[in-house]
Amino acid sequence: MPELPDVEGFRRTLDACGRGRRIEKVHVTDRGVLRGVSERGLRGALEGRTLRAPQRHGKWLIARTDGGPALLLHFGMTGRLLCCPPRDPPQRYDRVRLDLGGGRGLRYQDQRKLQGLRLAADEAEVERALRGQGPDALSVGREEFGGLLRRRRATLKAVLMDQSALAGLGNLLVDEILWRARLSPARPANTLTDEQARALYAAMRRTLRLAVPTGRVPGRRSWLTGRRDDGDPRCPRCGTGLRRRRIAGRTTVDCPHCQPEQGR
Structure with a gap:
C-alpha cells in the first residue's frame, strides 16, 4: 500500500517528468478511477495546461497547472505513477495517461481502484478537498x-x-x-x-x-x-x-x- 515515502517518490516522478511541460492529451482508459469529474471534464480542464511544481500532503499528490486547475491523485492500496514516453505500449493497469510535450508521458496505474483522481478548479477547491487531513507526518512539529x-x-x-x-x-x-x-x-x-x-x-x-x-x-x-x-x-x-x-x-x-x- 503506498504510504508517505511512496507518494513522495511519485511527487519526484511528477516533478522530474512533468514540471514545465504542456499536457497535450488526456487519455482515460478506465472511468472507474475518476472521482467527481467526467472524462470530458478532465480533458477540458487539463489539455493545453502546463504542469507546475507538484505538492504532496500525506498520501495525496497535487498536480497544479498554470491556469488554476489542479489534479489530485490518491493511490489507495495499489496505485502508482510512472513516467514513460506516450508511444510505449499500454500496460494492464493503466487507468489515465497524460501525453506531455517533449515526448514524455505520465501514467496513473491502479489494480484495485479504491481511490483515484479528483479535479480541483482552483486553490480554494484544493483546500476543501484536503480539509479533513491532519498535519503532514514529515513536517509536523x-x-x-x-x-x-x-x-x-x-x-x-x-x-x-x-x-x-x-x-x-x-x-x-x-x-x-x-x-x-x-x-x-x-x-x-x-x-x-x-x-x-x-x-x-x-x-x-x-x-x-x-x-x-x-x-x-x-x-x-x-x-x-x-x-x-x-x-x-x-x-x-x-x-x-x-x-x-x-x-x-x-x-x-x-x-x-x-x-x-x-x-x-
Whole structure:
C-alpha cells in the first residue's frame, strides 16, 4: 500500500517528468478511477495546461497547472505513477495517461481502484478537498505532535494511522515507528509521558528520513518491515518471536519483549 515515502517518490516522478511541460492529451482508459469529474471534464480542464511544481500532503499528490486547475491523485492500496514516453505500449493497469510535450508521458496505474483522481478548479477547491487531513507526518512539529497524542484516547496504532490526526502514515510505517520507539501499538495515546512522546516523534522522523529517499518502506533485514513476513518472524533487535494481532482493524506486528504493554 503506498504510504508517505511512496507518494513522495511519485511527487519526484511528477516533478522530474512533468514540471514545465504542456499536457497535450488526456487519455482515460478506465472511468472507474475518476472521482467527481467526467472524462470530458478532465480533458477540458487539463489539455493545453502546463504542469507546475507538484505538492504532496500525506498520501495525496497535487498536480497544479498554470491556469488554476489542479489534479489530485490518491493511490489507495495499489496505485502508482510512472513516467514513460506516450508511444510505449499500454500496460494492464493503466487507468489515465497524460501525453506531455517533449515526448514524455505520465501514467496513473491502479489494480484495485479504491481511490483515484479528483479535479480541483482552483486553490480554494484544493483546500476543501484536503480539509479533513491532519498535519503532514514529515513536517509536523514536535509540540504539535505531542499535543495530538495528548488529546486522543485511542490506541497509538489507531491515532498514527488516522489521516485526520496525522497524514501520511500507513500500516507498515506505523508498526516500524512504534517498534523503533519501543512502544506497544495497543497503548492509549494519551498515556504517554513527555519523554515517550519525544522518543516516538524522533523515531517517526528518523524512519521517514531513511524511507523517503528509497520511495518506499524499505524491507531491510534490520527493520521490522524486513522480518514481518518471515515464516518464523523474529525481532531484528532482540530475537524474540514477533507477535501478530489486529489493532484498529489492521494486522499489526510487534515485539512483545521490546514493546511491552502498558504497566509491565
